[in-house]
Every structure is written in structure tokens, then in C-alpha cells.
Amino acid sequence: GRLFVPVSGKAMTQDGASQFQEVIRQELELSVKKELEKILTTAPSHEFEHTKKDLDGFRKLFHRFLQEKGPSVDWGKIQRPPEDSIQPYEKIKARGLPDNISSVLNKLVVVKLNGGLGTSMGCKGPKSLIGVRNENTFLDLTVQQIEHLNKTYNTDVPLVLMNSFNTDEDTKKILQKYSHCRVKIYTFNQSRYPRINKESLLPVAKDVSYSGENTEAWYPPGHGDIYASFYNSGLLDTLIGEGKEYIFVSNIDNLGATVDLYILNHLMNPPNGKRCEFVMEVTNKTRADVKGGTLTQYEGKLRLVEIAQVPKAHVDEFKSVSKFKIFNTNNLWISLAAVKRLQEQNAIDMEIIVNPKTLDGGLNVIQLETAVGAAIKSFENSLGINVPRSRFLPVKTTSDLLLVMSNLYSLNAGSLTMSEKREFPTVPLVKLGSSFTKVQDYLRRFESIPDMLELDHLTVSGDVTFGKNVSLKGTVIIIANHGDRIDIPPGAVLENKIVSGNLRILDH
DSSP states (O other), X not given: XXXXXXXXXHHHHHHHHHHHHHHHHHHHHHHHHHHHHHHHHTSOGGGHHHHHHHHHHHHHHHHHXXXXXXXXXXXXXXXXXXXXXXXXXXXXXXXXXXXTHHHHHTTEEEEEEEOOBSGGGTOOSBGGXXXXXXXXXXXXXXXXXXHHHHHHHTOOOOEEEEEOTTTHHHHHHHHGGGTTSSOOEEEEEOOOEEOEETTTOOBSOSSSOOSGGGGGGEEOOOGGGHHHHHHHHSHHHHHHHTTOOEEEEEETTBTTOOOOHHHHHHHHSOTTSOOOSEEEEEEEOOGGGTTSOEEEEETTEEEEEOGGGSOGGGHHHHHOTTTSOEEEEEEEEEEHHHHHHHHHTTOOOOOOEEEEEEOTTSOEEEEEEOOGGGGGGGSSSXXXXXXXXXXXXXXXXXXXXXXXXXXXXXXXXXXXXXOTTOSSSSOOEEEEOGGGSSHHHHHHHBSSOOEEEEEXXXXXXXXXXXXXXXXXXXXXXXXXXTTOEEEEOTTOEEEEEEEEEOBOOOOO
8 A cells, every 4th residue: 555655645745735825825815905905094085985996906806816827718628719700791781771870879889998108109198199190189080080970970979088097187188179079078097006016916006196106006907997997987877877878999099990880780780689798890810910819719608818818839829820810909899788787796707917017116017907808708699790901900109100191091080091092902011110119200200201002011220211202112121220321302202122321312
């Protein structure tokens, strides 16, 4: 019988180890709880309830974070979604529109995710206030689109902005300029969660303030926070009380995310009589989108799988364009009644995204986030709709900004559409170098936006400027070496050209 001794010994140590880990986990939760209670005592009375809700929400998330380790999906269970669970947009459009489209529109609320700052493009303040086209900002275009809908169909579609503590004040100041528009605008705020020290896992913040040395101690916990925040703000109930039934949620920097009447009609008047509670617009992956989250079938439900949840060994397979052909555009159509029901049952389940950051002082922290689309598996009768690429036009960089400012697009009632004059429907690939990263530098380097109707590919690197009325065609590569400068002269036509070295054309 002695042979069995090491085996039971090993089993015991494993058991002992997990007991030990459990003790450490409990101690850590207790420490965090104490820290959060300390922070809460510093809240002024008028902020107390609000702060308490935020910190309770954080504690729940932190508890789940300690329970879950490693990638959260079992790769063996991932299946391709069944044929009918992702419908082609053409099929939905082919049904046409009913005569009473106005009454359908009156059940809709447009929600824009407006929590982000323009820092990655070198701008201060909310990203939605960056000018993208003829002096119009992301927010201007959004308001114009909805106003156009309301005027055309004589409806009352409201706009709701989900702000963060970073964007709330600046956004509210600007909203006054829309007071005469035919759009009701509401705002509510995302939660404010404490960042935690990567080593100790304790909150970095010592009190509730977010100024001075505490500026970097807090963060908005990703757009998955929309369900709880929308519900807690009371706005969800208000809108249900007004007879609203669906929200259309999208990122404010996605200029392709306009209200689509065909999708709305499909939601309100489903062909089989059974309404969807959640629709995710997906679109076909190109080489540029390999990291985007994809829809899969998992344990009998549609499920969004993000790259962070994929075990290391399967990342290449996840990125393959052949196996997972589509990705999530983050344009979502969600039933308000369903959000209320699930929120009250505490039944919205979203994977935790651990986002590591380094603060200005060099401290390594992590922030726990969730993504709005990950909740798809908690809703009944979910559906993916494979939409044209034109519904995904995000502006994340000045390279994207160049595309949307150019003559590739025409602007009509706040909506950008690809110009009729473009011969092929694909967007050119544009890569502007680091001298163009910040919006003000980018604007300084273009005297006017070049004609790009026949452009396929543009790469610009180094100290390059463009004169007025430049035309770019085919593949154009412009590389100024270190210390050199290239000025593309006014009126130049560059077709399938590589320009390098040093080029300065002086006006005499």
C-alpha cells in the first residue's frame, strides 16, 4: 500500500495550496473592502450615495476578478455560429419598410458612448468635440443626423450621451448650443472606479477627489458599464415610461453608425413574430481587423469572444480571417425592457478585461473593465446582422481623420457616404507617421486635404508637408529621412510614386 502514499500526499498539497490561496483571496478582499470604506468616508454628503453605488459596483467586479483566472473561454467549446444566427443585411433590407415607419422610430433612443478623451490624437477634452468635417465635430454630426430623422419623419428620437467623469463637464457646456435643435438630449455618467496597484492589488486612491495627485487614481470602467449606469441614473425608467422600446448604441467616433430603418423595422416587426432582445452589427474582417472581437456559438448561445479571452495557443487561429470571418462593430440594438429585467435580476454577465496601465509617476496599475457587447449571451433571442463595411467608420487616428475629411466621402445631413465618383468601394489604406499623430500637427501639414478619389495606399513618414490641391493616386509612399524635409508642392499629382530624401520647392 506504500505506493499510494505520494499520490495522496500530492493531492493533499494541491488541496492545501488551494485552501491557502482561498485564505489569501479572502484577506485581500477584506483589505480592499476596508480601503473602499475609508475612501467613502471622504465623500461629501451630496456625493455619498453616488460614490457608494460606484464603490459597490467596483467591489462586485473585483470579487469576480479574484475568482476568475486566465482566459475565460474553453476553446474546445467554441463553435461557428449557426447559419440563421447571423443574417445578411441585404436580406433584412429586402423586406422594405412599412408605412408606419414613424411610429416605429418613436420607439427608438440613440445612445452614444461619449466617455473617451481625445488624448491619443493629442487633444484635450472629450474626443467627441474634435472637428472632423467642415468644422463639424463628432457630436455636431450626431445631432444633425438625428435632427434630420426627426424632421423627415416627424418623430421624437432622443439622443442619450453616456459621459465619463472625464468628459461630463466639457460636454454639458457644449450642449447649450443645441438647445434650438429638434433633438432632446439626455446625459448620464459612467461609474468611476479606483485603479489598483498591480503589486498589492489595493486601490491607489486615498480619497474621493480626482484632482491633484489623485487625478490618475480613477477610471471609467469600459462601456460594459452602460447597463448598470443607465439603470442607476433613472433615465432607463424615464424612457420606458415614455414608451421607448429599443436603444441603438454605438461609439461616438464611429461615423458609420447612423440609425438604420431596415434594422429597426426588423427588430420591431420580426418576420417570425419573435422579437430579438439584442442585435449586434458585425462586418467582414479584413487584414486590418484581425484583433476585433468575433461572434461564436458557445454552450448554445451567441457569444462575443475578444482576443484577450483566447488562450495563447489559439491566438493565431482566432486571428485567421478564414475561420472567424466577421467582427463586432459595436453598433448594438438592445431592448430597454430586457436591460431593466436583467439588471434587476443581476443577470448581466460580462467577461472582465484587465487593462494594465503605467501612471505618469511610473506606478504600474490595473483597471478592470467590461465591454457592452459581451452581454449578448445574457439576452434572449440574440442576433448578429452582417452589415456593409460602411457602417464601421471609426476615427481613432489622424490617418482615419484624413480619410473622412477628404473627397472620398460626401456629407449629407450629418451622414458621411462614400463618394459616387470612387470607382471601387474599398477605403484606401492610409498610414501617416508620428509627425502627424497630433491633430494640430496634422492640420498644419496639409494646406488643403488632397484629392484621394483614386488612391489605394498612402504611407507618409518623417517631416512632410502638403501644398494646396495635391492629388494622390494609386500607391504613394513619401519618406523624409531623419533631418530631411519634403514639401509636396501645390497642385502636384502623385500617381504610383515613391518620394524620398529631401525635397523643397521654393517659390521665387
